[in-house]
Amino acid sequence: MLFPLRPNSTIGIIGGGQLGRMLAESAAKMGFRTLILEPKADSPAFQLSNQNIQAAYDDITALSELAKKCDVVTYEFENLSLESAQFLERLVPLFPPSVALEKAQDRLLEKQFLEEKGALVAAYHAISSVDDLMAALADCGDGILKTRRLGYDGKGQKIVLNHISTDEAQSSLSDIGRGPYIFEKLINFDLEFSLIATRSYAGDVVFFDPAINYHENGILRRSVVPGNIHHISKNNAQELANNILRSLNYVGTIGIEFFAIEDNIMVNEFSPRVHNSGHWTREACNVSQFDQHIRAIVGLALGDGRRHHDCEMVNLIGDEGKDVANYFEKPNSFVTLYGKTESRKGRKMGHVTYLI
Ligand code: ADP
Ligand code: MG
DSSP: OOOOTTTOOOEEEOSSHHHHHHHHHHHTTTTTTEEEOSTTTOTTGGSSSEEEEOOOOOOHHHHHHHHOOOOOOEEEEEOOOHHHHHHHHTTBBSSSSSHHHHHHHHHHHHHHHHHHOOOOOOEEEEESHHHHHHHHOOOOOOOEESSSOOTTTTEEEEETTTTTTTHHHHHHHHHSSSEEEEEOOOOOOOOEEEEEEOOOSSSEEEEOOEEEEETTTTTEEEEESOOOHHHHHHHHHHHHHHHHHHHHOOOEEEEEEEEEEEEEEEEEESSSOOGGGTHHHHHBBSSHHHHHHHHHHHHHHOOOBSSSSSSEEEEEGGGGGTTGGGGGGGEEEEEEOOOOOOOOTOOOEEEEEEOO
């Protein structure tokens, strides 16, 4: 492939949600065309892209067409099957590379990989039976049971308390969906923060300022920047991010979630894509996480992602996305809506960034 790609080259994006939509916006701004692969009609990203293919993510015919029509392919979520990613990778440049998906889409492999890279993670056990769960509880005390795959926004997970009966343990397993599962010790952290970084095709790495994140029911509610994050934690987080990115030969934006306990950090998980806790970069930085991702995957130099405002990002969840006119009255608030017509409980409909 000839890098950097020329203007009007086509970027394929797998996944038609809000992340794909905001990637398409950044791509258009830089003079690239986008083609979205997504099974659902009228998806947020279809509305702002040049072309789309409405088909299942693992539809081989659709993936072949995508590879043929695009100069580079990326994805907005980590649940593209590894087989599909590897199939695509043989036909067209795919960024981030499939190995990043492999490590991120299974919580057990993810923890093992993070430990190899020197990260501290919550004590964990692989769980495939109720006996495994009882043994994990006896070892760690209270914890969180999670499906190893396909969980997001707190879905596919449940807090399990020590001393529950075998029957209760059994129903916890069936409640959260299909196994295999992972059990993680419940961490009593001081705060949660995330670090968004981008690695270019040439191997340069740039960081955004870390954001402090507040979750409600497992869903991100607010991100605040700057946060009161110990400078040692910030440095350690950046060093770890560098290790992760280099070892995956990564190209693109990554989001890494941390728990902070005093000046110690523990990695919760990472996402090989742009991240909800980095949406504020669209308004508070000259170059956003979406811009950096597009620059990276087309082989352009990364931009200056320094923050020019303190800010807070608030997600609009469910019905909160309906009456938004009042946000427009505040000069420092910036609303992004994702174009979703149906609001469901827990569904992310948009977000507001307040510049301070
Ligand atoms: P998701 O993929 O749904 O984002 P996470 O593993 O990030 O799943 O969990 C969602 C939220 O649940 C986290 O941001 C954190 O607030 C809480 N959480 C997850 N794992 C733990 C843990 N081991 N200890 C304490 N809280 C946790
Ligand atoms: Mg998370």
